[in-house]
Amino acid sequence: MGRQSQWLALSVSFCIVVSAISLTLIWPAGSWALADEVQGNTFSVFGTYQSPQRCRECHEAEFQAWSNTTHAKASFDPIFQVYLQQAEEPGECFACHTTGYNALTGQFVLAGVTCEACHGPYRPEHPQESMLVATSEDLCGSCHTSTVLEWNSSRHGKVNVTCVDCHEVHTQKTHAAAATNALCASCHVDRTQDFTHAIHSQADIHCIDCHLDRPSDSAGDAVNGHAVTGHSFAVFVSTCNDCHVASLRPTVESP
Ligand code: HEC
Ligand code: HEC
Ligand code: HEC
Ligand code: HEC
Ligand code: HEC
Numbered sequence: 001m002g003r004q005s006q007w008l009a010l011s012v013s014f015c016i017v018v019s020a021i022s023l024t025l026i027w028p029a030g031s032w033a034l035a036d037e038v039q040g041n042t043f044s045v046f047g048t049y050q051s052p053q054r055c056r057e058c059h060e061a062e063f064q065a066w067s068n069t070t071h072a073k074a075s076f077d078p079i080f081q082v083y084l085q086q087a088e089e090p091g092e093c094f095a096c097h098t099t100g101y102n103a104l105t106g107q108f109v110l111a112g113v114t115c116e117a118c119h120g121p122y123r124p125e126h127p128q129e130s131m132l133v134a135t136s137e138d139l140c141g142s143c144h145t146s147t148v149l150e151w152n153s154s155r156h157g158k159v160n161v162t163c164v165d166c167h168e169v170h171t172q173k174t175h176a177a178a179a180t181n182a183l184c185a186s187c188h189v190d191r192t193q194d195f196t197h198a199i200h201s202q203a204d205i206h207c208i209d210c211h212l213d214r215p216s217d218s219a220g221d222a223v224n225g226h227a228v229t230g231h232s233f234a235v236f237v238s239t240c241n242d243c244h245v246a247s248l249r250p251t252v253e254s255p
């Protein structure tokens with residue numbers, strides 16, 4: 001709880017981070033290492049943004065785990081770049097696709113969702129002084145706004161089975177493979193006692209095929225980070241239709 005309120009305090013402090021450097025909208029391709037240019041030019045109540053390279057000096061394992069993720073590439077993703085050019089208020093995009101974004105100046109410190117986006121700016125006395133470690137859904141939910149809403153509505157949300165219980169935060173992967181039943185089965189016994197579960201289990205259909213429904217008609221919303229990600233874990237009639245449309249509701253050829 002202490003850490004949670006620390007995080008809230010930190011989020012507020014992000015808003016008063018002062019940046020003396022003006023960054024253009026064009027980044028050196030494939031590089032997020034803007035730190036050299038901005039190092040020492042920003043400050044906040046808690047510390048000074050460094051860069052993932054700084055953390056790497058002592059945290060090689062975390063760096064390796066993170067460096068290939070979409071978090072690391074969040075500012076360079078080609079699809080993001082396309083939509084960024086079209087955005088009326090590019091600053092709105094930086095709030096979640098960069099680190100140390102300052103709404104007042106419209107500037108950010110580091111490209112990508114870096115270590116310090118989640119752990120706060122580097123503290124000068126670290127490691128004697130602890131970095132922030134926030135494990136509540138508030139951290140992830142501050143950017144994953146639609147996912148956290150879905151999660152809130154779920155039974156997992158009610159009993160606080162939270163993002164980090166299923167996700168390895170640095171790799172973004174799930175703790176156990178989700179495409180088999182291993183992740184779900186780590187807490188739920190395989191459900192074969194009722195007909196629906198038994199018949200599909202035999203057909204090698206997995207939990208997330210039904211309980212993590214990501215409707216294809218919401219794919220377009222993905223570009224705004226607002227896609228449905230299935231985190232209500234609910235099963236809908238449309239879910240069954242994804243596979244059974246032919247038998248449940250025969251399609252009619254249009255003339
Ligand atoms: C509130 C935080 C937030 C804001 C603001 C935001 N995004 Fe995102 N964006 C996300 C998240 C989180 C994802 C990942 C979504 C997912 O997979 O669930 C994402 C994903 C994307 C993707 C998909 C990348 C891919 O390769 O599929 C694009 C493109 C994108 N955002 C563009 C933008 C643009 C352009 C803006 C500004 C108009 C913007 N975003 C503003 C949080 C945000
Ligand atoms: C998306 C948010 C996020 C990013 C980005 C991130 N971390 Fe973390 N990190 C966390 C969370 C949350 C935990 C706590 C994990 C837990 O308890 O399951 C954590 C834990 C840690 C720990 C404690 C040891 C451990 O693994 O539990 C270290 C050290 C660490 N992170 C370093 C880093 C470094 C270095 C980077 C960048 C290369 C980084 N993190 C990027 C969220 C993040
Ligand atoms: C000079 C070496 C060094 C650097 C640079 C460094 N760390 Fe650490 N960090 C440590 C040590 C040592 C620990 C304690 C490790 C342990 O207890 O297992 C630690 C612990 C942590 C933890 C766990 C919580 C805590 O504070 O005890 C996090 C999170 C973390 N570091 C994040 C970061 C991030 C993010 C950066 C870059 C901004 C960074 N560290 C840079 C040495 C360093
Ligand atoms: C600072 C904003 C921010 C925070 C905090 C954050 N994320 Fe993300 N996350 C993003 C963005 C932006 C993307 C999409 C990047 C892209 O595709 O260009 C993303 C992508 C992801 C993806 C991959 C989605 C895909 O479609 O492949 C996962 C999984 C994820 N985040 C989980 C988490 C978890 C778990 C946490 C909390 C520990 C977290 N994120 C915290 C902004 C954030
Ligand atoms: C009960 C386990 C569970 C919990 C809790 C959970 N997730 Fe997930 N998440 C998954 C699984 C399973 C996937 C799909 C992974 C796959 O397809 O390999 C996933 C995928 C995602 C994706 C990628 C979405 C996409 O459309 O590809 C994002 C982003 C994400 N989770 C973020 C979060 C955030 C943020 C939270 C907390 C609010 C959270 N998750 C809580 C299990 C969970």
Ligand code: HEC
Nearest residue numbers: 155156159161165166183184185186187188207208211233
């Ligand atoms: C970390 C443990 C954990 C993991 C992993 C996990 N769950 Fe759960 N799940 C729970 C708990 C605890 C509950 C609440 C049980 C209760 O209410 O008695 C729950 C509830 C549910 C419910 C709602 C049950 C109801 O009564 O409405 C569904 C559906 C569900 N989980 C599906 C999944 C699926 C699918 C996965 C894999 C993607 C998964 N869970 C992974 C712990 C977990």
Ligand code: HEC
Nearest residue numbers: 181184185188190191196197200205206207209210234235
């Ligand atoms: C063919 C689709 C399908 C598959 C595959 C599937 N489920 Fe379900 N599951 C359902 C339906 C339908 C319900 C009942 C409606 C609901 O609660 O959403 C349900 C209900 C549940 C419940 C709540 C039961 C209760 O007592 O209320 C849990 C927990 C659950 N499933 C877990 C799992 C797990 C774990 C797996 C993988 C081993 C799995 N399901 C695979 C369709 C499926």
Ligand code: HEC
Nearest residue numbers: 196199200203205209210235236237239240241242243244
């Ligand atoms: C990911 C694909 C998939 C989803 C989603 C799915 N099913 Fe199935 N279902 C199958 C497969 C494969 C079989 C076994 C092969 C067959 O008989 O068609 C099957 C078999 C069945 C059967 C037995 C049919 C028979 O003739 O033996 C019923 C009934 C059924 N499903 C109902 C449902 C319901 C209800 C839902 C939604 C809760 C659902 N299915 C979701 C793929 C799926």
